[in-house]
Amino acid sequence: MKMSDPELSEVLRRYAPGDLAGLPKYARLRETLLRAIDDGYWKPLDRLPKEMALAENSPYSLGTVQKALRDLVQSGVVVRRQGHGTFVAQREGVMAGPRHLLFEDDAGEPLALFPRLVAQERDDGATVDWRRHLGESVREVVRLDRIFSVAHQFECCSRFYIDAMRYPVFASAQMQGFQTMNFKDILRREYNVVIERSSRTVRVTTLPQDVGAMLSAEPGITGAIIDFVTFAGDGQAVYYQQAFVPPNPYALRVESR
Secondary structure (H helix, E strand, O other), rough: OOOOHHHHHHHHHOOOOOOOOOOOHHHHHHHHHHHHHHHHHHHHOEEEEOHHHHOOOOOHHHHHHHHHHHHHHHHEEEEEEEOOEEEEOOOOOOOOOOOOOEEOOOOOOOEEEEEEEEEEEOOOOOOOOHHHHHHOOOOOEEEEEEEEEOOOOOOEEEEEEEOOOOHHHHOOOOOHHHHHOOOOHHHHHOOOOOOOEEEEEEEEEOOHHHHHHHHOOOOOOOOEEEEEEEOOOOOOEEEEEEEEEOOOOOEEEEOOO
8 A cells, every 4th residue: 555654644643552661662562553454444455655665654763663564474464475565465364275384283183273374485405405495496485474373272383485476476465365375276277287196204303593583483483494395296396395393282183185
């Protein structure tokens, strides 16, 4: 949503809470933006003003603005798209047909997953070597980060890497509307690609610091990291995915497809 400076200043003034004087500055701005979103001023899929515009039209520094937005990303209220901006997230919905991560209660009943897309950005492979899984010929990859609320009992997350040139829908704004879908269903619907098999490795180790922060977990927490590489019928690797699961009391069934 493109706004003039006077209009943005008025919106920030109108939605600023008057009873949070004891909160840090970033929390005051976070609550201001959240109130505007909850009131419907910014609706799902709307783009928020740029960070610099928020800083210039409020009493907050750029660093404070960035911290407030990071907090909203982690809580699933907004999502960042690298090079495009920050957008209001879709409201919570149940994931349709989860296959990689199937949590079960004591009776063996599956638990509902409530996913939210918290990041969608290009990835150069500097941190995670996706080329080892997807192949050296892949030049441009998009990474999608999702946090899953498991029956509202605990949260886990995943990082999904896919060729952005071969499967451009995953790098598009459409993913905001697809965030509750199983990504395999998107591949089948958009590209007629059917996943025939996957390889999986599981290790129990300290979760990466940024993942722990995304899950609001204690620093240094130990959890399970599950790596998936999926393949189409022709043997071509389609995507690479990492799942990060903190300690929890539920059984996890990992399917091969």
